Amino acid sequence: MMINLFTRFAKASHLALPGCLLLAALANPSQAVVYQAESYTNFFDTTAGNTGGAFRNDAVDIEATTDSGGGFNVGWIEPNEWLVYGGLSIPTSGSYTIRMRVASPSGATAAVDLNGGSIQLGDFAIPATGGWQNWTTVSRTVNINAGTYNLGVFAKTTGWNFNWIEVVANGGGGNTTGLLTVYEHCNYGGWFRGFNTGSFDGNVMTSMGARNDAISSVKVAAGYEAVLFDNWDYSGASVVVSGDNTCLSNFNDRTSSIIVRPATNTGTGFAAVVSETQFNQMFPGRNSFYTYAGLVAASKTYPAFAGTGDLAAKKREAAAALANFSHETGGLVYVTEIAQGEYCGDWDNNPSTCPCAPGKRYFGRGPIQLSWNGNYCAAGTALGLDLRANPDLVSQNATVAWQTALWFWMTQSGAGYRPAHDSMVGGFGFGETIRTINGSLECNGGNPAQVQSRINEYNRFLNILGTSAGPGNLGC
Incomplete structure (x- = not known):
């Protein structure tokens, strides 16, 4: 069966009527013209009757397809059979891509032409897909002059099914843009x-x-x-x-x-990068303590957080921080550390710098699990809060909890070479944020499973935000 077709619609419905002469125009070069296999305007078939018994009553064999979007496909194809699709209008001479949706248990060959074979567009090698309804798309780039044509598909071998064919221009002027x-x-x-x-x-x-x-x-x-x-x-x-x-x-x-x-996230700063809907999608089972509003408020203390570089860079930093916070808290479930020790020690070997307040314990609290008296003092000083005297404020006020996490993210080198923020905006990669947080406990082979867990969360959040990991190493 020979087929003159143009277009690829993997999930389009089959709308053309039997026997209808199509005038299919590429109104501008960004558009695709799609012909469903069963919507031919002329044909040659070597056997009588429609073996598949579907859609039309002539000699072409048509059956229902299980390909995406449903509809029909042409099958029982024999050598030298062909199909024609009329009225293909090419507005501009240039480069075009032809795509065909096909299936074949063991492989086959088809050819595509214009105007009854007077213009040959080449052979299509159809790979073995493993079944009559196991579909794949094959393509070929060709040059076509402006004009109106009949598009043909010709069967050079048997053993394949055909669903649709598409023609689309490769770039060029006239493409439209929008919002x-x-x-x-x-x-x-x-x-x-x-x-x-x-x-x-x-x-x-x-x-x-x-x-x-x-x-x-x-x-x-x-x-x-x-x-x-x-x-x-x-x-x-x-x-x-x-x-x-x-x-x-x-x-x-x-x-x-x-x-x-x-846009639903029409705020500024972090709120313009991550919407509340996206935040909820990231943390469907989070503790109600960790509010989106608290994070938005805390981010105003550090406007460079998720606010540096282009939009993709801002999204990467937001995803990286939230992925690490998620890992530290079991998905924003834990507000405080399970093992609530005293965590009181000398700070820079000088207890008078940050002595522990009587009766207070400085175990992990908040999204980064702020720990030890020295860190509570340093974060409190930076934020204008007396966290030495009142470490519980980190587990009682959502904004303060997020502020302490962002303080560490933005300003502290931790066990790494630089603050996590600097690693993200400087192109060093997500892996270096892990080093800053946990150093050799995870990096350099210390605990690869924990590193991979953080990477998995990072990739999940990137997916939700619709961007890629960008430069730098994922691991450490």
């Missing part, structure tokens, strides 16, 4: 397509020129955010993105539906 602009590749490469406010399920998203499971970077206008969903109907995993995201490393090539809306 949300999505890009095919990281660092804003490949095709791109703009969206304004609204909801765009898989069918609408792809009909507007974005491709299913093929978005790698985004730009979002100030004051707006986009919710990217794993499934075509706004379900499954999702991520909220804002600003410029050079590479959706934890959501790369996964977007199947989109919502664009005014």
